[in-house]
Amino acid sequence: AQSVTQLGSHVSVSEGALVLLRCNYSSSVPPYLFWYVQYPNQGLQLLLKYTSAATLVKGINGFEAEFKKSETSFHLTKPSAHMSDAAEYFCAVSGRASSGTYKYIFGTGTRLKVLA
Protein backbone atom coordinates (compact mmCIF):
# COMPACT_ATOMS: atom_id res chain seq x y z
CA ALA A 1 0.00 0.00 0.00
CA GLN A 2 1.14 3.52 -0.72
CA SER A 3 0.26 6.90 0.68
CA VAL A 4 1.55 10.43 0.89
CA THR A 5 1.09 13.03 3.56
CA GLN A 6 1.50 16.69 2.81
CA LEU A 7 2.08 18.74 5.92
CA GLY A 8 0.36 22.09 5.77
CA SER A 9 -2.68 22.62 3.61
CA HIS A 10 -1.78 26.29 3.29
CA VAL A 11 1.68 27.86 3.18
CA SER A 12 2.40 31.57 2.88
CA VAL A 13 5.80 33.00 1.99
CA SER A 14 7.03 36.43 1.08
CA GLU A 15 8.21 37.10 -2.43
CA GLY A 16 11.90 36.24 -2.60
CA ALA A 17 11.77 33.94 0.42
CA LEU A 18 12.49 30.23 0.50
CA VAL A 19 9.66 27.92 -0.44
CA LEU A 20 9.47 24.61 1.44
CA LEU A 21 6.55 22.27 0.88
CA ARG A 22 6.65 19.05 2.83
CA CYS A 23 5.76 15.58 1.65
CA ASN A 24 6.21 12.27 3.43
CA TYR A 25 5.44 8.98 1.79
CA SER A 26 4.73 5.40 2.68
CA SER A 27 5.37 2.62 0.22
CA SER A 28 5.83 -1.13 0.39
CA VAL A 29 7.67 -1.12 -2.93
CA PRO A 30 10.45 1.17 -4.20
CA PRO A 31 8.61 4.41 -4.74
CA TYR A 32 8.52 6.81 -7.58
CA LEU A 33 7.70 10.29 -6.35
CA PHE A 34 6.33 13.36 -8.07
CA TRP A 35 5.40 16.94 -7.51
CA TYR A 36 2.64 18.51 -9.57
CA VAL A 37 1.40 22.07 -9.67
CA GLN A 38 -2.17 23.10 -10.39
CA TYR A 39 -3.14 26.65 -11.19
CA PRO A 40 -6.78 27.67 -10.69
CA ASN A 41 -9.16 25.93 -13.07
CA GLN A 42 -6.30 24.21 -14.85
CA GLY A 43 -4.87 20.73 -15.11
CA LEU A 44 -1.88 19.11 -13.48
CA GLN A 45 1.57 20.14 -14.55
CA LEU A 46 4.56 18.00 -13.65
CA LEU A 47 7.23 19.90 -11.73
CA LEU A 48 9.65 17.05 -11.16
CA LYS A 49 9.90 13.34 -10.54
CA TYR A 50 12.12 10.90 -8.70
CA THR A 51 12.60 7.55 -10.38
CA SER A 52 15.45 6.04 -8.33
CA ALA A 53 18.30 7.83 -10.04
CA ALA A 54 19.74 10.92 -8.36
CA THR A 55 18.22 11.69 -4.98
CA LEU A 56 18.27 15.43 -5.64
CA VAL A 57 15.88 16.15 -8.44
CA LYS A 58 15.69 19.43 -10.29
CA GLY A 59 12.49 20.46 -11.95
CA ILE A 60 10.97 23.31 -13.84
CA ASN A 61 10.60 26.89 -12.63
CA GLY A 62 13.55 26.59 -10.25
CA PHE A 63 12.02 23.91 -8.03
CA GLU A 64 13.90 20.94 -6.68
CA ALA A 65 13.22 18.09 -4.30
CA GLU A 66 15.38 15.66 -2.38
CA PHE A 67 14.48 12.03 -1.83
CA LYS A 68 15.44 10.94 1.68
CA LYS A 69 14.73 7.28 2.22
CA SER A 70 15.67 7.36 5.91
CA GLU A 71 13.11 10.06 6.51
CA THR A 72 10.60 8.83 3.91
CA SER A 73 10.43 12.39 2.67
CA PHE A 74 10.38 14.20 -0.64
CA HIS A 75 10.14 17.87 0.22
CA LEU A 76 9.86 20.50 -2.50
CA THR A 77 11.97 23.64 -2.31
CA LYS A 78 12.65 26.79 -4.26
CA PRO A 79 15.24 29.30 -3.08
CA SER A 80 13.28 32.41 -3.98
CA ALA A 81 9.52 32.59 -4.34
CA HIS A 82 7.93 34.47 -7.18
CA MET A 83 4.37 35.75 -7.32
CA SER A 84 3.70 33.37 -10.20
CA ASP A 85 4.41 30.40 -7.91
CA ALA A 86 1.09 30.88 -6.14
CA ALA A 87 -0.82 27.68 -6.86
CA GLU A 88 -1.82 24.31 -5.43
CA TYR A 89 0.98 21.76 -5.17
CA PHE A 90 0.43 18.03 -5.04
CA CYS A 91 2.87 15.36 -4.04
CA ALA A 92 2.26 11.89 -5.45
CA VAL A 93 3.72 8.42 -5.08
CA SER A 94 3.57 5.58 -7.53
CA GLY A 95 4.78 2.05 -7.69
CA ARG A 96 4.46 -0.72 -10.17
CA ALA A 97 1.27 -2.69 -9.70
CA SER A 98 1.01 -6.35 -10.58
CA SER A 99 -0.94 -5.28 -13.64
CA GLY A 100 2.09 -3.36 -14.89
CA THR A 101 0.42 -0.02 -14.55
CA TYR A 102 1.56 2.82 -12.33
CA LYS A 103 -1.32 4.49 -10.58
CA TYR A 104 -0.58 7.65 -8.70
CA ILE A 105 -1.58 8.24 -5.11
CA PHE A 106 -1.85 11.96 -4.49
CA GLY A 107 -1.56 13.92 -1.32
CA THR A 108 -4.21 16.37 -0.23
CA GLY A 109 -2.32 19.31 -1.64
CA THR A 110 -0.69 22.46 -0.32
CA ARG A 111 -1.91 25.84 -1.42
CA LEU A 112 1.02 28.22 -1.71
CA LYS A 113 0.38 31.90 -1.27
CA VAL A 114 3.11 34.39 -2.14
CA LEU A 115 2.96 37.74 -0.39
CA ALA A 116 4.26 40.89 -2.04
Place this chain on the structure above:
Amino acid sequence: EPEVTQTPSHQVTQMGQEVILRCVPISNHLYFYWYRQILGQKVEFLVSFYNNEISEKSEIFDDQFSVERPDGSNFTLKIRSTKLEDSAMYFCASEGVLLSYTFGSGTRLTVV
Protein backbone atom coordinates in the same frame (compact mmCIF):
# COMPACT_ATOMS: atom_id res chain seq x y z
CA GLU B 1 5.00 18.60 -27.28
CA PRO B 2 2.40 15.81 -27.44
CA GLU B 3 -0.75 16.42 -25.43
CA VAL B 4 -3.61 14.45 -23.98
CA THR B 5 -6.82 16.08 -25.18
CA GLN B 6 -10.04 15.94 -23.20
CA THR B 7 -13.48 16.97 -24.36
CA PRO B 8 -15.64 18.67 -23.36
CA SER B 9 -13.89 21.00 -20.98
CA HIS B 10 -17.09 21.49 -19.02
CA GLN B 11 -20.26 19.45 -19.01
CA VAL B 12 -23.45 20.02 -17.11
CA THR B 13 -25.88 17.15 -16.79
CA GLN B 14 -29.01 16.32 -14.90
CA MET B 15 -28.93 13.76 -12.15
CA GLY B 16 -29.69 10.30 -13.51
CA GLN B 17 -28.43 11.04 -16.99
CA GLU B 18 -25.60 9.20 -18.68
CA VAL B 19 -22.44 11.08 -19.55
CA ILE B 20 -19.45 10.16 -21.63
CA LEU B 21 -16.17 11.93 -21.09
CA ARG B 22 -13.74 11.71 -23.95
CA CYS B 23 -9.99 11.62 -24.07
CA VAL B 24 -7.48 11.35 -26.88
CA PRO B 25 -4.26 9.95 -25.40
CA ILE B 26 -0.83 10.43 -26.88
CA SER B 27 -0.66 8.22 -29.92
CA ASN B 28 2.17 5.84 -28.99
CA HIS B 29 1.19 5.47 -25.35
CA LEU B 30 0.01 2.11 -24.09
CA TYR B 31 -1.40 2.74 -20.61
CA PHE B 32 -4.40 4.91 -19.91
CA TYR B 33 -5.89 6.24 -16.73
CA TRP B 34 -8.79 8.21 -15.33
CA TYR B 35 -8.60 10.28 -12.17
CA ARG B 36 -11.05 12.61 -10.55
CA GLN B 37 -10.79 15.61 -8.28
CA ILE B 38 -13.79 16.74 -6.30
CA LEU B 39 -13.68 20.50 -5.80
CA GLY B 40 -11.16 21.41 -3.14
CA GLN B 41 -10.03 17.85 -2.59
CA LYS B 42 -7.16 15.68 -3.73
CA VAL B 43 -6.85 13.89 -7.03
CA GLU B 44 -8.06 10.29 -6.80
CA PHE B 45 -7.29 7.32 -9.00
CA LEU B 46 -10.30 5.75 -10.71
CA VAL B 47 -9.07 3.19 -13.22
CA SER B 48 -6.16 2.07 -15.36
CA PHE B 49 -6.49 0.47 -18.77
CA TYR B 50 -4.03 -1.56 -20.81
CA ASN B 51 -4.33 -3.89 -23.75
CA ASN B 52 -8.03 -3.14 -24.11
CA GLU B 53 -8.96 -4.12 -20.61
CA ILE B 54 -9.09 -2.69 -17.13
CA SER B 55 -5.85 -3.30 -15.26
CA GLU B 56 -6.84 -1.87 -11.92
CA LYS B 57 -9.75 0.06 -10.49
CA SER B 58 -10.44 1.85 -7.24
CA GLU B 59 -13.38 1.52 -4.88
CA ILE B 60 -14.84 4.62 -6.45
CA PHE B 61 -15.08 2.90 -9.82
CA ASP B 62 -18.31 1.01 -9.22
CA ASP B 63 -20.80 -0.47 -11.66
CA GLN B 64 -21.95 2.99 -12.69
CA PHE B 65 -18.60 3.61 -14.36
CA SER B 66 -17.15 2.03 -17.46
CA VAL B 67 -14.25 2.72 -19.78
CA GLU B 68 -13.48 1.75 -23.30
CA ARG B 69 -11.19 2.48 -26.19
CA PRO B 70 -13.70 2.19 -29.03
CA ASP B 71 -11.56 3.04 -32.01
CA GLY B 72 -7.92 2.79 -31.01
CA SER B 73 -7.53 6.51 -30.46
CA ASN B 74 -10.25 7.70 -28.09
CA PHE B 75 -10.47 6.61 -24.47
CA THR B 76 -13.81 7.21 -22.84
CA LEU B 77 -15.23 7.22 -19.35
CA LYS B 78 -18.95 6.60 -19.09
CA ILE B 79 -21.06 7.27 -16.05
CA ARG B 80 -24.39 5.51 -16.52
CA SER B 81 -26.63 7.34 -14.08
CA THR B 82 -25.00 10.42 -12.66
CA LYS B 83 -25.36 11.43 -9.04
CA LEU B 84 -24.76 14.80 -7.46
CA GLU B 85 -21.59 13.45 -5.87
CA ASP B 86 -20.15 12.66 -9.29
CA SER B 87 -19.59 16.38 -9.77
CA ALA B 88 -15.84 16.73 -10.09
CA MET B 89 -12.97 17.42 -12.43
CA TYR B 90 -12.07 14.29 -14.34
CA PHE B 91 -8.55 13.90 -15.64
CA CYS B 92 -7.40 11.48 -18.27
CA ALA B 93 -3.75 10.43 -18.41
CA SER B 94 -1.69 8.31 -20.72
CA GLU B 95 1.69 6.73 -20.21
CA GLY B 96 4.34 5.62 -22.64
CA VAL B 97 7.72 4.47 -21.48
CA LEU B 98 8.34 4.27 -17.77
CA LEU B 99 6.44 7.00 -15.99
CA SER B 100 6.24 9.34 -18.97
CA TYR B 101 2.83 10.22 -17.67
CA THR B 102 0.86 13.04 -19.29
CA PHE B 103 -2.38 14.41 -17.87
CA GLY B 104 -5.06 16.08 -19.90
CA SER B 105 -6.46 19.44 -18.87
CA GLY B 106 -9.59 17.84 -17.46
CA THR B 107 -13.35 17.85 -17.89
CA ARG B 108 -15.35 19.60 -15.24
CA LEU B 109 -18.56 17.64 -14.71
CA THR B 110 -21.40 19.36 -12.93
CA VAL B 111 -24.42 17.26 -12.01
CA VAL B 112 -27.54 19.26 -11.19
